[in-house]
Amino acid sequence: MNRVLTGADRFCAAAGMLAERSVVLVELRGPDGITRRLSARTTDLPGELRRSAPGATLLSSDGSIRVEIRADELHWVEGLEGTRRHEG
Numbered sequence: 001m002n003r004v005l006t007g008a009d010r011f012c013a014a015a016g017m018l019a020e021r022s023v024v025l026v027e028l029r030g031p032d033g034i035t036r037r038l039s040a041r042t043t044d045l046p047g048e049l050r051r052s053a054p055g056a057t058l059l060s061s062d063g064s065i066r067v068e069i070r071a072d073e074l075h076w077v078e079g080l081e082g083t084r085r086h087e088g
Contacts, residue, residue: 001076001077001078001079002075002076002077002078003075003076004073004074004075004076005073005074005075005076006072006073006074010073010074011045011046011047011049011050011074012046014045014046014049014058014067014074014076015040015045015046015049017076018040018045018060018065019040019041021060021065023040023060023061023065024039024040024041024061025037025038025039025040025060025061026038026040026045026058026059026060026061027058027059027061028048028052028056028057028058029056029057029058029059030052030053030055030056031053031054031055031056037061049067049069049074052069053069054069054070054071055069056069057069063080064078064079064080065077065078065080066078066080
């Protein structure tokens with residue numbers, strides 16, 4: 001499933017969608033290549049997404065969900081099992 005999230009509530013919407021899918025751990029990968037592991041349930045994910053630079057990517061720990069952070073929208077891509085290790 002691919003979705004484009006727009007509007008001021010896009011960060012909360014993405015965090016809510018992760019919670020609905022019972023995602024516990026995520027990796028936030030900055031455009032500079034620095035990766036941070038975050039607990040999805042205890043971290044302010046909307047705030048982390050809002051503060052992330054365009055080009056950053058949020059990945060679920062199992063690699064099945066990727067959220068690409070763009071300047072004015074988030075690109076949600078789901079159904080990626082087995083592809084996480086191949087992304088650069």
